[in-house]
Every structure is written in C-alpha cells, then in structure tokens.
C-alpha cells in the first residue's frame with residue numbers, strides 16, 4: 570500500500586512541478602521577448618522606455634514599458650512570483666522523495682565514492698545553499714559590474730562543480746544535483762532580488778520619491794542570468810530518462826556542452842527578438858555542441874578501464890547464454906513481472922528481463938543503460954562487473970552485425 574501512495578505522491582508532485590515550471594518559464598520567455606521588441610515612440614509618457622503591439626486570444630494588446638516606474642502607482646498591479654515559488658517548492662519535494670529518501674539508488678554510487686545516505690544528503694543540501702551565497706557574492710562584487718566576466722566566471726564554476734559532483738555522487742545524482750543548484754539560484758534570484766527590488770521601487774513611488782535606477786538594473790541582470798540558464802536546466806530535468814546523456818563516460822563534459830548549447834540557443838532568440846535578425850552562427854555552435862555531445866556519449870565507461878577484457882566464448886550460443894546469466898544475476902531482481910527488490914511493485918519502466926526473448930527484445934535498451942552508460946543497475950546495487958558490461962557491448966554489436974548481414 571505504502572508503495573502505491575509514494576508512487577502517486579511522486580507522480581502528483583512531478584505533475585505540479587511541470588505545470589508550475591511551464592508557467593514560470595513561459596512568463597520569463599514572454600517578458601524577455603516583450604523587452605526585446607519594445608520600440609520608442611513620441612506619443613509615450615516621458616517615463617516610458619518603449620512600446621509594442623501584440624495580438625493574441627482575439628484581441629490587440631498595447632504594451633508600454635516604464636523603465637524604472639510610472640509617475641503614479643497603478644491601482645491594479647499583477648506580480649509574477651508564485652510560478653517560480655511553486656516550481657521551487659514542488660522541485661524540493663521531488664528532490665527529497667526521489668533522491669534523498671531513495672539515496673542508495675539514485676544519489677550514491679559506491680563504485681564512485683563510498684558515502685552513507687546521511688552524508689550524501691548533507692553534502693547535496695548544503696552545496697545547494699552554499700552555491701547561492703557564492704553566486705550572490707560574485708554578482709555583488711566588483712566583478713558583477715562586468716557582465717561578460719561575471720558570466721564566464723559563473724560558467725567555469727558550474728563546470729567545475731559538475732565535475733566535482735560526478736566524483737562523489739552517482740551519475741544521475743550528479744546531474745540532478747546541478748539541476749537543483751541552478752534551479753535554486755534562479756528561484757532565489759526572483760525571491761531575494763527581483764521581487765524585493767521591485768517592491769522598493771513601489772514603496773518609493775507611493776512615498777513620492779524617485780526610485781533608484783540601480784534596483785531595476787540589478788533585477789535585470791539576475792533575470793538575464795535566469796534566462797540563459799533556463800534551457801540547460803530543462804535539459805537536466807528530462808535527461809534522467811536518457812542514460813547516454815547522464816551516465817556515459819564523459820557525462821560532465823556533455824553537461825558543459827549542454828550549458829553552452831542551451832545558452833547559445835537562448836541567445837539566438839534574444840537577438841532575434843531584438844534588432845539582430847541574422848544570428849545563424851548561434852545554430853552552428855549549437856549543432857557542433859550537440860554533435861560532440863552525441864559522439865562523446867558513445868564512449869563506454871566499461872571500456873575506459875583498460876585492464877579488464879570480456880571473457881567471451883567464441884560461439885554465438887554461449888554469448889547469448891552468458892548475457893542471460895548476467896542479466897538474471899544483475900537485473901532480474903528488479904526487472905521481473907514480480908520484482909524481488911523491496912519497494913518495487915512492478916518492473917521499472919515496464920522493462921521485464923526474465924526470458925531470453927524479452928532480453929533480446931530489449932537488447933538496445935540494455936546496451937545503452939549498462940554498456941554505453943553506467944545507468945543500470947542503479948548505483949550498481951547488484952555489483953555488475955566491467956567485464957560483464959563489455960560482454961553486453963559485444964553481444965549487442967554481434968546482434969547488430971547479424972542483422973546487417975541478413976539484410977545484404
């Protein structure tokens with residue numbers, strides 16, 4: 570019964586997280602676009618920075634931006650903050666349910682680094698908090714006045730942290746840890762900087778003072794950071810279904826490439842919505858980045874350990890049966906119609922590996938998740954050996970070459 574309740578809780582919070590995330594990122598994209606499309610006009614009040622016209626849902630909208638604030642407070646004012654807060658809170662619940670309560674399976678990998686669940690959770694939670702303080706200090710330091718230098722420093726720090734986390738957490742845990750860190754920075758930006766600054770501006774207006782333009786500039790800087798981080802964060806969130814992305818040998822480099830690719834695609838749209846219409850070079854960089862990432866994902870962690878070699882018998886029959894043995898000792902306790910592993914009520918993701926036919930039918934998935942990457946067994950709970958992973962590699966390649974040969 571417990572298992573069912575946890576499954577539904579997880580599904581429910583995931584649903585909420587996705588919905589809130591769509592609303593948050595949606596408004597964020599919308600306002601970046603709106604900002605970039607503003608044009609100055611003579612008919613505007615003197616405090617207005619620009620205007621634009623839009624058409625949607627059966628009507629025309631005339632938008633005017635007041636760069637610091639209008640001279641008088643409007644009666645009704647819509648704030649955009651609960652989209653971000655709800656995304657954060659639901660994400661936090663998911664992090665706890667999946668990665669903290671399930672730390673043995675998803676956060677820790679004893680082959681990477683031996684950690685107890687308590688230590689792993691403490692490391693994960695504290696680094697999320699520390700990351701915010703480091704980031705915030707950097708933005709407020711003199712470096713913060715140089716947008717590019719700040720951006721590059723942030724990029725280098727994110728890349729270094731990712732590498733660090735792949736040295737202490739499971740591959741999947743490391744990816745989600747970076748997702749949690751970046752996502753939290755984005756949300757705390759809204760919560761501690763963007764909204765409070767905007768509130769100060771409103772207070773000044775009500776008191777009849779003219780607001781400090783630096784408040785708006787600071788909020789804009791943080792919003793811009795958020796904007797460039799959006800696509801990489803979304804990639805991390807969906808990547809946990811793609812072992813090649815998060816659990817192959819060069820996973821941290823793949824992550825860094827995605828950071829660049831996601832940022833450059835955002836950059837293209839930011840330029841396009843402004844005046845620069847021909848920023849095709851952004852797509853060239855994005856394409857190169859994705860191609861290199863895909864190529865890197867073909868390098869198997871099992872192969873990087875040169876000393877082990879697969880002990881393969883020469884005949885095809887024995888290769889099949891050796892693989893069957895490996896799968897039944899390393900995978901079947903979970904991937905069976907009635908799994909023996911505590912807490913599982915059905916085969917995870919519907920992948921049942923109990924007969925030779927089924928194992929063959931799932932050959933590609935097995936190859937991706939346990940040879941090209943170390944995604945399965947999760948955190949190597951069933952102590953799969955590298956030589957066994959290599960054998961899976963040889964087995965799949967032999968199936969493929971048999972297929973190729975029969976086509977000719």
Ligand code: HEC
Pocket residue numbers: 809810811896899900901902903904910917918920934935938939945946947950951953
């Ligand atoms: C401790 C239990 C356990 C063991 C052992 C295990 N798996 Fe899994 N497997 C899971 C769980 C849980 C998931 C679902 C992960 C998720 O939620 O994304 C999964 C998912 C998968 C998927 C689908 C990946 C996806 O996201 O679509 C494949 C393929 C897979 N396992 C293959 C294997 C193979 C091959 C082995 C043995 C080498 C193995 N598993 C061993 C628990 C296990």
